Amino acid sequence: MQIFLPIADLPVNMFLILAMGMAVGFVSGMFGVGGGFLMTPLLIFVGISPAVAVASVSSHIAASSLTGALSYWRRRAIDPALAFVLLSGGVVGTALGVALFTLLRSLGQLDLTIAVSYVALLSTVGGLMLWEGIGALRHARRGLPPKLRRSGSHGWIHGLPLKMRFKRSKMYLSVIPVIAIGLLIGFVGAVMGIGGAFLLIPMMIYILRVPTSTTIGTAQVLTLATMTMATLLHAVTNHQVDAVLALILMIGGVTGAQFGARAGQRIRGEQLRLLLGLLILSVGIRFAVELVIQPQELFTIREIGTTP
Amino acid sequence: MRLRLAIALVAAGIGVALAAAPARAERLIVSVSNHRVTITPNYAGEELVLFGSVERDGDAFAPPSAYDLVVTVSGPPDDFVTRRKERAFGIWVNADSRQFLQVPSYLAIFANRPFDAITSPELQRSLKIGLDHIVLTQRVGTDYADVVASDPFRRAFIRLRTEHGLYRQNTAAVTFLTPTLFRTTIPLPAEVPVGDYDIDIKLLSRGAFVASTSTRFEVVKIGFEQFVANAARQRALFYGLTIVAMALTTGWLASVVFRRD
Structure with a gap:
């Protein structure tokens, strides 16, 4: 069924978009990530402009991360203090990201920036995850017990000043790296139209050494807040959020995520990471x-609005 | 006296004939099938029909078969930027760009036979017949000018608009049903720009311009589409808050509906 998108200004097949939302939702539920890094490219692929795709996907991620955050909240797997400190960085990062997005759009380099960021970020993170996943699998095959995280070890991160106690995570940690990570995730998320959970979770585990029990839930809270803010800022500054597109994506996404979460519980952790790494890469x-590769069409046209 | 009168009459007759000669006695009467195209949720393109007839007063001397028609449909003017990718550091990036100012967002030029058969290249140029002769103002630095038809940016602009069905040219689209009754269809693509459209119809005969007329129609978003598009532009904060509320409601509903613990 064709439906006309009022902001993207083109008709799309509603069931195609719904199916895409469900498929990405399935993946996001399975791996515990937002799925923006899959959704945005898919939308661009069906002909929606990168600007509309990035802006509308933010609201889709906000919806699915709220679902996730609520269920983690019930299980008391969220560290409110940690989430709050991450957020203070995330809010600033998001505002900076939307500002850069607006600037690049007027310079005509937005599409390139989105593409280059995807290449750099996804290849690096995907490659690392794949490498780590293969290592863990080989380790397990040799019959060795899985490597334990040295929870007591202190890196340079733990020598920084402005320390604060995070009760639920049982950590005593400087707020500087926490705010910095929040800032980075907010910034990257707003520019690329991703929640950034696939970046945030490894950073929290390996850099901040947050216990796994509170990592994903707290990450969901940050994603929820930055994406809510990104949606609002994209709507106000760029007028590129498509309500109809966003609603279809949300409905598909939250439905697919439920089935994905169930499927994810049947797969072992290492295999799950290996698969996610492969997907991201x-x-x-x-x-x-x-x-x-040389594009078939070297020219592009963009409407710049009537000059008075 | 009689001779004088005769001379005066002849002179007057010549005067009248001279005065009447440029304004030949043809008039165009046209009508378009729909003056208001509405974009609804299931809009996926539409076709309008333009009908018209050539009205001749009494003993107009052109044989009926000698008429030619050029129909130019132009959509609301808009500004565009065309960018060209170039290879830099091994990847393809947008490098050079040109701005097109106040050019038609939709343009269709239809005729009953090839333009070269209708009239001379000079007249094609002065009457702006064909995509090659339409004025597309570019801003080059601080100058405003239209460039030659072979300019790569201009050609790319027309080619890309044509690929999206927004610019088109067809020299077999106008059909004469009778020697004076004609019709053509105006196809509007799914990505049609919203606004006022002008239809300009030029009648030519034996390579000379005879008469012209114009009519118009509008493309409007109505109901929900219009509401959303207006809200996004004019009440952006309210619109953004609504989207956020929608996202949070959907997320919350899902957690209630699928709750397992």
Whole structure:
């Protein structure tokens, strides 16, 4: 069924978008990530402009992260203090990200920036996850017990000043790296139209050494807040959020996520990470190929609005 | 006296004939099938029909078969920027760009036979017949000018608009049903720009311009589409808050509906 998108200004097949929302929702539920890094490229692929795609996907991620955050809240798997400190960085990062997005859009370099960021970020993170996943699998095959995280070890991060106690995570940690990570995730998320959970979760675990029990829930809270804010800022500054598109994506996304979460529980952790790494890497490679190969059409047109 | 009168009459006759000659006795009467195209949720393109007839007063001397018609439909003017990708550091990036100012967002030029058969290249240019002769003002630095038809940016602009069905040219689209009755269809693509459209119809005969007329129609978003598009632009904060509320409601509903613990 064709439906006309009022902001994207083009008709799309409603069931196609709904199916895409469900598929991405399935993946996001399975791996515990927002799925923006899959959704935005898919929307661009069906002909929606990158600006509308990035802006509308923010609201889709806000919806699915609220669902996630609520269920973690019930299980008391969220550290409110940690979430709050992350957020204070995240809010500033998001505002900076939307400002850069607006600037790049007027310079005509937005599409390139989105593509280059995807290549750099997804290839790196995907590659690292894949590497780590393969290592863990080989380790397990040799019959060795899984490597334990040295929870007591103190890196340079733990020597920084302005320490604060995070009760639920049982940590005593400087707020500087926490705010910095929040800032980075908010910034990257607003520019690229991703929640950034696939970046945030490894950072929290490996850099901040947050216990796994509170990591995902707290990450969901940050994603929820930054994406809510990104939606609002994109709506106010760029007028590029498409309500109809966003609603279809949300409905598909939250439904798919439930089935994904159930499927995810049947797969072992290492395999899950390996699969996610492979997925992230392949999206990154796809963007890289597009940048390097000579495009069939060298010219692009964009409407810049009537000058008075 | 009689001779004088005769001379005077002849002179007057010549005067009248001279005065009447440029304004030949043809008039165009046209009508478009729909003056208001509405974009509804299931809009996926539409076709309008333009009908018209050539009205001749009494003994107009052009044989009926000698008429040619050029129909130009132009959509609301808008500003565009065309960018060209170039290879830099191994990747393809937008490098050069040109701004097109106040050019038609939709343009369709239809005729009953090839333009070269209708009239001379000079007249094609002065009457702006064909995509090659339409004025597309570019801003180059601080100058405003239209460039030659072979300019790569201009050609790319027309090609890309044509690929989206927004610019089109067809020299077989106007059909004469009778020697004086004609019709053509105006296809509007799914991505049609909203606004006022002008239809300009030029009648030519044996390579010379005879008469012209114009009519118009409008493309409007109505109901929900219009409401959303207006809200997003004019009440952006309210619109953004609504989207956020929608997202949070959907997320909350899902957690209630699918609750397992």
